[in-house]
Amino acid sequence: MKRRWPEVLWGLSGPIGVIFWWMAFFYAPREREMGDVQRIFYMHMPMAWTSLLAYGVSAILHGLYLWKRQVRWLFYGWSCVWVGVVTNALVLVTGMCWARPIWGSWWPWEPRLTTTFLMFIMYAAYLVLFAVLLPEGRMLGIVAYNLFSVVNLPIVYLAPRLWRGLHPVVIEAGQVRLEPAMVHTVLVGWLWSLLLALLLGFVADRVQWARFRLAQWLWSGGTSDA
């Protein structure tokens, strides 16, 4: 059973995904004003939370690298950013699909959308930077950029509260503006998106680690103690 839990999580994620999909379409009631288009929200919001969480955790893991100086932490941090970028892209796409029928525009440049897009670009740039700086051994450059990018997180969260835009605010002053069935669907959706993010992270980490081990072996001249 050693290190079998990614496979266990994969097994759990299958039925949870099916339950979530059923809840999003049949358990959650039809929203009065927006109609069925609002159901996109059940994927949009959990993915947004997951991407913010992944970016936040990546900053902690980069901090751990600074403390422990073990490259493993840097790779875990990289996997978190990778997962964050994938879920962030899904947030942008689902948001656009909702915006077109509701706002009449695929992309109005309002505060929440603009800051989320900037965050996506900055973390996508991190992935490029990582690929360039890692072979040169410039780990501190990677860590510095990651810790700089985490400034985006509070800005994205506070954007609709600071600069009143079009984006709806679901949670305000501790109050959730949703019916209980909608809240249940969002929570199951979040659980599903977290599992999906973890699985994507495991795959990304294994690939990155294998690439690193192979590069390390080649640089050492192909000796078995690499």
Added chain:
Amino acid sequence: MRDPRVFYLFLAGLGFWLGLWLALGWLLWQTRRWTHRLETLLTSPPPDGGRHGETTKRS
């Protein structure tokens, strides 16, 4: 009366999820298999006692 398109979208979403889930399972299985193989290859001593592939290069 529920819009029938909701049901079709549900089916499409379910199909998408099952496909993604199977793909993830396959990727997990393959990455586990290949990382294990790579570790075995990199940590095992080469049969000629020298560097990996040297015998092949010389011959």
